[in-house]
Amino acid sequence: MLLGAFEDSELEPNEMQEVAFHLARCESCTGILAEYSTIGRDLRTIAVEPALNGFSRAVIARIDQLPQPVLTRIARAFRRQVDSVSSGIAWGGAVAAVAVMTIILMTPYAEQLANRGPHSTVIARVENDAAPVTPSEPTMADNDSHADISRLESENRSVAVWSEPRRDTTVIWLPDQP
């Protein structure tokens, strides 16, 4: 009974050992086992192996056609959505990064183009006798100017600052006090 399983190596290790010991002493069983081996070999040569091209694909297709539980279908649809959304986020991030880089690199040129106005711009004018330009009132030039003034201090109460973009010039006017 055990010889067929022994031939196919299907026995537990202790059973394999027992059969092997028995075969060493029993010529009859050894002959039967030899016959089993011969029959097995002959069967393998006779049997035609079917072609397995596209087998796995066909199996998966069949599985897909089987009716799935509702929860599995929902989970599968959700997974597909997540995959497409994360791909979209990655592409969106790439596009946003390119846009940010473009803005960073192009902003100075855009400002230059936008500020080619023909007019001169008064940046600051202090004509109030009670309000001299002091450190607490920094005078900032606007983007039209070719000079960007971050601080202007003067005891003069009538300081005026303006820029002439067409002439690449910023003017600080300090009229003498009366």
Next chain:
Amino acid sequence: MTLRPGSLTFLIIAMAAFGTPGLPYAQAGPKPVNVYIDSVMAADTNEGTDPRLAPMGQKLRGLFGFSTYSLIGHNEGQTSCGKMIAFTLPGGKILHVQPRAIDGDMIAMEIVLFDGTHPMMTTDLKLKNNGTLIVGGPRYEQGMMIISIGASTGATPPMQAQATPAEVNTR
């Protein structure tokens, strides 16, 4: 090799993080700054524009409404960031110019104008390379004094008066 969107994003962010901030520092080093000062008297005496002021005279006529522009002094000197340079101007005026940093095409500097020992005006500004700042208004003889302050980091000076060598004061 496949370029996935995630790796493309990382590449762009890495370029932005490490590439862009390095640009201003590419010009590090003690770069010389040339400072050019023209002192002009402007008045309404119908004497026209001093020919030595060309082409600056045209700019002055466009900016102000005077009928007379006369060059009364020209100074120039070379300094570098952190080093103050002083100019003695007509009418007892003294001008201190101290470049602080060169940031791309802009020169950050502090300018102090003195009337004798009394400071008339102090300003911190960024001036475009080869750009001009005009400080005007103080009375001078029969008109007003206009001081044109130009700065450049290269060999090309900003638009200035065409003073003869004898008229040029270096500081």
